[in-house]
Amino acid sequence: MNVLVVGSGGREHALAWKISQSSRVKDVFVAPGNAGTALDAVNVDLDPDDYSAMVRYAKANAVGLTIVGPEVPLADGIVDIFKDEGLKIFGPAKPAAQLEASKVFCKEILNAGNVPTADYWEFHDADAAIEMIHDRYPGESPNTACPMVVKADGLAAGKGVTVCSKKHEVLEAVELIARDKVFGDAGTKFIIEEKLEGQEASILAITDGQTIIPLPACQDHKPAYDGDTGPNTGGMGAYCPAPLVTEDDMSWVAENVLVPTVHALKANRTPFQGVLYAGLMKGPQGIKVLEYNVRFGDPECQPLLMRLRSDLVDVLEAVADQDLARIDPLQWDPRPTCCVVMASQGYPGSYEKGRVISGLDDAANVENVKVFHAGTTVGKSGAIINNGGRVLGVTAIGEDLKTAQVSAYQAAKLIEWRGSWYRTDIANKAL
Ligand code: AMP
Ligand code: GLY
Numbered sequence: 192m193n194v195l196v197v198g199s200g201g202r203e204h205a206l207a208w209k210i211s212q213s214s215r216v217k218d219v220f221v222a223p224g225n226a227g228t229a230l231d232a233v234n235v236d237l238d239p240d241d242y243s244a245m246v247r248y249a250k251a252n253a254v255g256l257t258i259v260g261p262e263v264p265l266a267d268g269i270v271d272i273f274k275d276e277g278l279k280i281f282g283p284a285k286p287a288a289q290l291e292a293s294k295v296f297c298k299e300i301l302n303a304g305n306v307p308t309a310d311y312w313e314f315h316d317a318d319a320a321i322e323m324i325h326d327r328y329p330g331e332s333p334n335t336a337c338p339m340v341v342k343a344d345g346l347a348a349g350k351g352v353t354v355c356s357k358k359h360e361v362l363e364a365v366e367l368i369a370r371d372k373v374f375g376d377a378g379t380k381f382i383i384e385e386k387l388e389g390q391e392a393s394i395l396a397i398t399d400g401q402t403i404i405p406l407p408a409c410q411d412h413k414p415a416y417d418g419d420t421g422p423n424t425g426g427m428g429a430y431c432p433a434p435l436v437t438e439d440d441m442s443w444v445a446e447n448v449l450v451p452t453v454h455a456l457k458a459n460r461t462p463f464q465g466v467l468y469a470g471l472m473k474g475p476q477g478i479k480v481l482e483y484n485v486r487f488g489d490p491e492c493q494p495l496l497m498r499l500r501s502d503l504v505d506v507l508e509a510v511a512d513q514d515l516a517r518i519d520p521l522q523w524d525p526r527p528t529c530c531v532v533m534a535s536q537g538y539p540g541s542y543e544k545g546r547v548i549s550g551l552d553d554a555a556n557v558e559n560v561k562v563f564h565a566g567t568t569v570g571k572s573g574a575i576i577n578n579g580g581r582v583l584g585v586t587a588i589g590e591d592l593k594t595a596q597v598s599a600y601q602a603a604k605l606i607e608w609r610g611s612w613y614r615t616d617i618a619n620k621a622l
Contacts, residue, residue, distance in 0.1 A: 192215060192216060192217065192253070192254075192255030192256065193216070193217055193218040193219070193220065193252055193253050193254045193255060194210050194216050194218075194219050194220070194254065194255065194256050194257070194258065194504065195219075195220045195221075195222060195235075195245070195248070195249055195252075195254045195256075195257040195258070196210065196219065196220070196221045196222070196224075196228075196232070196257075196258050196260060197221075197222055197239075197245065197257060197258065197259045197260055197261070197264055197269065198221070198222075198239075198259070198260025198261045199221070199223050199224055199225050199228075199239070199565075200225070200260060200261070200489050200565045200566075200579075200581070201489055201490055201492070201493055201530075201532070201563045201564065201565035201581065201583070201584040202260050202261075202486075202487050202488070202489035202490070202492040202493070203221055203224065203225075203228060203260040203261075204221075204224075204225065204227045204228050204231070204493075204563040204564050204565070204584075205492045205493045205496045205497070205563050205584075205586075206258055206260060206487070206492065206496070206503075207219050207221050207224070207228045207231055207232040208231045208232075208496070208561070208563070209496045209499065209503045210232075210258070210503055210504055211231055211232055212502075213502050213503065213504040213505075214502070215502070215504055215505075216504055218232075218233055218252075219231070219232035219233065220232065220233050220234075220235045220248070220252065220254065221233070221234050221235065222234075222235040222236075222237040222239070222245060222248070223235065223236055223237060223238075223239060225564045225565065225566070225567045225568060225578070226564050226567040226568050226569050226575045226576075226578075227562070227563060227564025227565075227567060227583075228564065229569070235248060239264070240267075242264065242267070242268075242269045242272045242273075243272070245257070245269070245273075246272060246273060246276050246278065249273070249278050250276070250278070254278070255279060255508075256279045256280070256281065256504065256507060256508050256511060257273055257278065257279070257280040257281065258280075258281045258282070258507055259280065259281065259282040259486065260486060260487065260489075261486065262288070262291050262292065262346060262484065262485060262486050263346065265282050265283060265285070265288040265291075265292075265465075265485055265486060266285065266288045266289070266291065266292035266346060267285070268284070268285035268288075269282070270282045270283060270284045270285065270288075270465075271284050271285050279508065279511040279512075280511060281464075281465060281507040281508075281510055281511050282464070282465040282466075282485070282486070283463050283464055283465040283485045284461075284462075284464070286460075286461040287456055287461045287462060287463040287464070287465075287485065288485045289461065290456070290461075290463070290467075290483045290485050291346070291482075291483055291484045291485040291486070292345060292346050292485075293344050293345060293380075294342045294343070294344050294345075294351075294381075294382050294482070295313050295344050295380055295382060297482065297483050298311050298313075298382065298384075300452060300455045300456060300459065300483075301452070301455075301480055303455040303458065303459065304451035304452050304454060304455030305451060306447065306448050306451050306452055306455075306480055307447065307448075307477065307478065307479045307480065308479050308480045308481075309340070309384040309385045309386070309387050309479060309481070310384060310385050311382045311383065311384035311385075312382065312383050312384070313380060313381075313382050314365075314369070314380070314381055314382070314383065315379070315380055316369055317365050317366060317368075317369035317370050320365045320369065320381070320383060321362060321365060323383070324337065324339070324358065324361055324362060324365075324383070328358050330358065332358070333357065333358055333359030333362075334357050334358070334359065335357065335358040336356065336357065336358075337355060337356065337357055337358040337360070337361050338355070338356055338385065338386035339355050339361050339383050339384065339385065339386055340352060340353065340354050340355065340383070340384050340385075340386050341353045341355065341361060341364035341365060341368065341381060341382075341383050342381060342382050342383075342384065343368050343374040343377045343378040343381050344377060344378065344379065344380035344381055344382065345374065345376060345377030345378070345379070345380075346377055347374045347377045347378075349423065349424075349425050350374070350423070351368075351374050351377060351378070352423070353367075354386060355386070356386070361383070365381070365383075368381045369381065387472040387474060387476065387479055387481070388472075388474045388475060388476075389472045389473050389474020389475065389476070390410075390435050390472070390473055390474070390620070391410065391411070391413075391470065391471065391472055391473075391481065392408050392409070392410050392433050392435050392436045392471050392473060393408065393409045393410065393411055393429075393433075393468060393469070393470055393471070393488050393491050394406070394408050394409075394436065394441070394444050394448075394449075394468075394469045394471060395409070395466055395467070395468045395469075395487065395488060395491065395495065396445075396449050396466070396467045396469070397465075397466055397467075397506060397507075397510060397515065398449075398453055398463060398464065398465070398467055398510070398515065399464050399509065399510045399512075399513045399514065399515040400453060400456075400457060400462040400463055400464050400513065401513070401515065401516065402515035402516045402518075403445065403449050403450065403453055403467075404506070404515065404518070404521060405441060405444070405445050405449060406495055406521075407431055407432040407495065407498065407523060408431070408432055408433040408435070408436035408440075408441065409429050409430065409431040409432070409433055409488065409491040409494060409495060410429060410430060410433040410435060410618075410620065410621065411426045411428075411429045411488065411490065411491055412426065412427045412428045412429065412614060412616075412617055413425075413426055413427070414427070415427060415534075415538075415539060415614075416614065417614050417615055417616045418616065422539050422540075423539070424534075424538065424539045424580075424581070425489060425539070425580075425581055426488070426489060426490045426491070426532065426581075427531075427532045427534070427581075427613070427614045427617070428490060428529070428530055428531045428532050428584075428613070428614055428617030428618070429488070429490045429491045429493070429494050429529075429530050429617070430494055430527060430528060430529040430530065430592060430595070430596075430617065430618040430621060431491070431494040431495050431497075431498055431527065431528050432527060433621060434621050435473060435620070435621070436471075436473070440473070440478060443478065444469065444471065444478060448469055448471075448478070448480060449467065449469065452467065452469075452483070453467070463485075464510050464511070464513065465485060465486070465510065466484075466485070466486055466487050467483065467485070468483060468484035468485070468486065468487070468488050468491075469483060470482040470483070470484065489565075489581075490530045490532055490581075490584045493528075493530040493563050493584045493586045494528035494529060494530045494586055495528075497524075497528045497561060497586055497588050498523050498524045498526070498527075498528050498588065499521065499522075499523060499524075500521075500522035500523060500524055501518075501519070501521045501522045505518060506518055506521070524588065526588050526589060526590060526591075526595070527588070527589065527591060527592040527595050528586060528587065528588045528589075528595055529586070529587055529589070529592060529595040529596045529598075529599045529617060529618045530563075530584045530585065530586040530587075530599065530617070531584070531585045531586075531599045531600060531603050531613050531614070531617050532565075532581050532582075532583070532584050532585075532613060532614075532617075533581075533582050533583040533584075533585060533603060533606060533611055533612070533613045534580055534581050534582060534611070534612055534613065535566070535577050535579070535580050535581075535582055535610060535611070536609070536610025536611070536612065537580075537610070538580035538581065539580060542577075542580055542610070543610070544566075544576070544577055544578050544579070545570065545576050545577070545578075546576060546577050546608040546609045546610065546611075547570065547572075547574045547575070547576055547608060548567065548574075548575050548576060548577060548582070548583075548606065548607070548608040548611075549606070549607050549608065550605040550606040550607055551575060551606060553605040553606075554585065554602040554603070554605045554606050555602075557587075557598060557601055557602040557605070558598065559587050559588050559589060559595075559598050560585065560586065560587045560598050560599065560601075560602040561586050561587075562583055562584075562585050562586070562602065562606070563583065563584040563585075563586055564582075564583055564584075565579060565581045565582055565583060565584060566578045566579015566580060566581055566582045567579075567582060567583070576608075577608055577611075582608075582611070583603075583606065585599050585600075585602045585603040585606070585613075586599060587599035587602065592618055592621055592622060593622055595618070596617065596618045596619075596622070599617070600615070
């Protein structure tokens, strides 16, 4: 059959690369894709917001299964649109995608399922939030300790969360969301929650709403610079598995996080099918859920799929058929993987596009390395140029995590464009 992957990032390149290895698949189309997906699959130049055009393309090109990478089309209801047209698609329907698209909905589901998460307060205007902060933290000084996190309710391209330690930071974040409306409608509601301490891990699970298959734990690196400093990004690198999450933790998370969440979603009449991505904090308070995403993580997807030996298409199709129970236990390469994200100068702020990337062929020749493309395109001269903030995910597999890390950095050093940079400490936490 033919498969359509929706999206254009590193995650979608990894999905297209893995799906194209399936013996059951003829053509893999990526809409709209990037310069890397053009090498491993066929790019289709469709407007990312035009879901009707995607439906027409899928019908005209015998697409037997569509996989949606990013959250925005899921929150818009692309899955519902495809299903209404009788097309098979992997991902949650619009009501279930609210789990990522609304922090308030997510908290309500977590509480309904009794899933451990930070205590929170919901607000619709700045005054009530400011009053609550002054009540709980009466200190006059703007520097009064105030370990709280302010979150815009809706999707804000990863920028809607402000982690605060001091009172003035909380008050400023509230002003930005509720008075300055910097996130527009995404900030019509917002929550303030207690700040949790510890280390983060991502546990992704594939579910058809009945059967749940947890995938090995990964760890992302969200802050821009070494030592977890600098502004928050979409993720500067990831590795898999994450030793922070023990086998006991995995069982605990399955029992106390994944199962009750899937049940709570079903009881709420918003049954979930797709990838349930739990962002977790492990600390003195145990393991708590920070957030849910309703899709593969980016960059977590890259190191995860590099380790997967089973046919991904079988798994994704079984979810679309609501028959995940038919799938044999997934086979994983025991070797760890490490993905280093290379970014454009200025990211996560503004950056220039169109700079020619050199060294891609040399990097591709490094043993046990795959360079996944994210923000790349082919320029007028035919050269591959940067076209986004996160540009490449240089991913390696190795006998141990250190070897994988060394290979990933060896390949990353061979690649360059004007202003290119990357963190130099991806996976150090586990070494
Ligand atoms: P979210 O989109 O809710 O995952 O938030 C993005 C990032 O903010 C997370 O990956 C954490 O690094 C941080 N964060 C979110 N909630 C909390 C919290 N309650 N305590 C500490 N850090 C948090
Ligand atoms: N790596 C974080 C995310 O995909 O949201």
